[in-house]
Each structure stands twice: as C-alpha cells, then as structure tokens.
Amino acid sequence: xxxxxxxxxxxxxxxxxxxxxxxxxxxxxxxxxxxxxxxxxxxxxxxxxxxxxxxxxxxxxxxxxxxxxxxxxxxxxxxxxxxxxxxxxxxxxxxxxxxxxxxxxxxxxxxxxxxxxxxxxxxxxxxxxxxxxxxxxxxxxxxxxxxxxxxxxxxxxxxxxxxxxxxxxxxxxxxxxxxxxxxxxxxxxxx
Numbered sequence: 001x002x003x004x005x006x007x008x009x010x011x012x013x014x015x016x017x018x019x020x021x022x023x024x025x026x027x028x029x030x031x032x033x034x035x036x037x038x039x040x041x042x043x044x045x046x047x048x049x050x051x052x053x054x055x056x057x058x059x060x061x062x063x064x065x066x067x068x069x070x071x072x073x074x075x076x077x078x079x080x081x082x083x084x085x086x087x088x089x090x091x092x093x094x095x096x097x098x099x100x101x102x103x104x105x106x107x108x109x110x111x112x113x114x115x116x117x118x119x120x121x122x123x124x125x126x127x128x129x130x131x132x133x134x135x136x137x138x139x140x141x142x143x144x145x146x147x148x149x150x151x152x153x154x155x156x157x158x159x160x161x162x163x164x165x166x167x168x169x170x171x172x173x174x175x176x177x178x179x180x181x182x183x184x185x186x187x188x189x190x191x
Contacts, residue, residue: 025080026042121172131150136161
C-alpha cells in the first residue's frame with residue numbers, strides 16, 4: 001500500500017467515525033457546558049480523534065463499513081470529556097489572571113506612572129507595527145528575531161521599527177506640547 005493510499009484509507013476511516021460520533025458528542029457537550037464553548041471543544045475532540053484514529057477501540061480497519069456507535073462512542077465520550085476538562089482548566093486560568101490584573105490595577109500606588117498616553121499612541125499604530133514595537137520594547141527581541149517571529153525580513157522589521165518609533169515620539173511630543181485650556185489660535189482676534 002502506498003503512502004497516498006494509506007492517507008486516503010485513514011481519511012475514510014476518520015470520516016466514517018466523524019459521521020457516527022459528531023452529533024452525539026455535540027449533544028453530550030451541550031448538556032455539560034455553555035453553547036458558546038461547544039463548537040471549540042468539539043473541534044478539539046475531533047482533532048484528538050484524528051490524531052489517534054488507529055487507537056479508537058471498536059473502529060474496524062475497513063473504511064467501507066461504518067463503525068458501530070455502541071463500539072466507538074464510549075471511548076469518544078471519554079475524549080470529549082478530557083477536552084471539556086482542558087477547556088474548563090484554561091477558562092479558570094484566564095479568570096484567575098483577569099482577577100489578578102484587576103487587583104493589581106486597584107492596588108497601584110498613588111505615585112504610579114500613568115502610561116495612558118503611551119498606550120493611546122501605541123493604539124494609533126497599525127497592528128503589525130504595534131506588534132513589532134512590542135516585541136522590541138517589551139520582549140527585548142532584536143530585529144532579526146522579530147523577523148523570525150513575524151515572518152517579515154530583518155530589513156522590513158528595521159524599517160517598520162524605525163518608522164513606528166518616530167510616530168510614537170511624534171504623537172507623545174504632540175500630546176505633551178499641547179497647552180491646557182485654549183488652543184494657540186483661540187482667543188484674541190488680532191484686531
């Protein structure tokens with residue numbers, strides 16, 4: 001059997017399995033989690049089934065005959081259960097991180113630096129320029145490393161970084177040079 005034939009056979013086995021288990025697994029997950037999480041968890045479960053297609057108990061070697069649901073579903077429910085547990089753990093980690101961030105914001109000392117101008121200036125950059133600046137400033141990466149992370153060339157990263165830093169400096173300078181109150185051209189009429 002050639003490699004291509006083997007892949008086609010594996011694909012046919014998976015499609016037969018998916019045809020039998022997708023709906024029952026979807027119902028299983030709907031009864032155990034919120035509707036907005038079901039599709040993601042089901043997709044993760046199907047990915048696990050694809051990766052472990054040769055280990056699915058009750059799945060016959062012949063791709064022509066559909067698997068018996070009674071033979072394959074119990075194991076597939078176990079896979080879905082594991083994926084659901086992983087999703088719940090990940091959701092718990094996200095919530096704990098969010099709570100920590102909120103507590104940190106609430107406990108900032110009175111003399112803490114206000115970086116809202118910097119964040120506003122960063123937000124004014126394009127998404128790719130913003131990511132390049134963050135990788136350089138926050139992660140401490142060199143242009144060569146940023147190029148590897150973003151898929152750009154080192155030269156393109158250097159150019160983007162230089163332009164983005166100039167834009168940031170200009171926006172921050174403009175923000176801090178604005179006098180409070182009236183604009184320069186407001187006030188007296190010159191008559």
